[in-house]
Each structure stands twice: as C-alpha cells, then as structure tokens.
Amino acid sequence: xxxxxxxxxxxxxxxxxxxxxxxxxxxxxxxxxxxxxxxxxxxxxxxxxxxxxxxxxxxxxxxxxxxxxxxxxxxxxxxxxxxxxxxxxxxxxxxxxxxxxxxxxxxxxxxxxxxxxxxxxxxxxxxxxx
Numbered sequence: 001x002x003x004x005x006x007x008x009x010x011x012x013x014x015x016x017x018x019x020x021x022x023x024x025x026x027x028x029x030x031x032x033x034x035x036x037x038x039x040x041x042x043x044x045x046x047x048x049x050x051x052x053x054x055x056x057x058x059x060x061x062x063x064x065x066x067x068x069x070x071x072x073x074x075x076x077x078x079x080x081x082x083x084x085x086x087x088x089x090x091x092x093x094x095x096x097x098x099x100x101x102x103x104x105x106x107x108x109x110x111x112x113x114x115x116x117x118x119x120x121x122x123x124x125x126x127x128x129x130x
Contacts, residue, residue, distance in 0.1 A: 003068045006107065010066060010073055017061050020053050022046050030111040037116070045115065056081035061101070073105040079119060083128065088121060090128045097127040 001009065013028045029042045052059055059081040067074040082096040099119050106114035 001107070001110065006068050006073060007066060009110075010068075010075075010105075011063070014061060014063055014077075017049070020057075022049050022053065025049070026111075028111055029115075030108065030113045033112055034114045035116075052087075055085040055087035056083045058082055064100075071107045073103075073107065075101075075103045075105075077101045077103070088125055088128075090125055093128065095128050095130070097124045099124050099127075 009028075016022075016024060016028070025042060025046050029045055031042055033040060033042070033045070035045055059079065062078040062080070063075065064078055065074075065076040077100070078098060079101050080096065080098045082094065083090070083092045085092060101117055101119040103115070103117040105112050105116075
C-alpha cells in the first residue's frame with residue numbers, strides 16, 4: 001500500500017473502533033499477530049476491544065497524529081470515556097477519563113501483523129478515583 005492508502009485504511013480502522021464495529025476487524029487485523037510482543041490471534045485482540053467497549057460504552061479514540069513509514073504506522077491519540085462497569089479494578093462512579101495513547105503498528109499484506117500501544121493506566125485510574 002502507498003502512504004496515502006495506509007492513511008485512508010487506518011482512518012477507516014479508527015472509524016470502525018469509534019463506531020464499535022468490532023465484528024469487521026478481519027479487514028484490519030491479521031489472523032495471527034504480535035500484540036505488545038506476544039503472539040496472539042485476532043480474536044484475542046477483538047476480545048480486549050469488546051471488553052473495553054462493554055465497560056466504557058462511550059469510549060472514543062481521537063486521532064491527534066498519524067505518521068507512516070513504509071509498512072509502519074505511529075499514532076498519538078486521545079482516549080476518553082466514562083466507565084459504566086468495573087474497569088481496571090475501579091467501580092463505576094460516573095467520572096470520566098482523558099488520556100493519551102501512543103501506538104505503533106506494522107502492516108503486512110494489508111492487515112496489522114504487529115500492534116503495540118502504551119497509555120498511562122495509572123493516570124486513568126487516578127482520574128476515575130479522584
């Protein structure tokens with residue numbers, strides 16, 4: 001894919017995430033991949049995403065920066081939401097969070113073959129319990 005193709009494809013992925021269209025992730029995520037350095041299957045990643053959406057139905061990933069280098073994508077996003085179920089060991093209180101997430105992806109044959117992300121879970125918990 002060209003840089004322009006990857007950009008468009010990634011924006012579709014972000015739109016699918018924000019619309020909680022997780023059943024169509026086979027368009028974006030390879031059957032097997034490395035997720036934070038651990039071999040997993042797509043269903044494992046989708047299960048994590050579904051768990052987030054179940055706990056935080058208004059979860060939103062706002063793309064702030066998107067960089068592309070050949071088959072690699074780097075993203076800085078702002079994540080926001082208000083949990084309605086216990087999440088990260090915190091009971092729902094009606095409080096919301098806003099944190100920054102950094103993610104790096106490698107794409108092979110038109111799908112993610114490596115996904116790595118980093119966000120400050122401690123800051124999220126702090127916001128939810130403050």
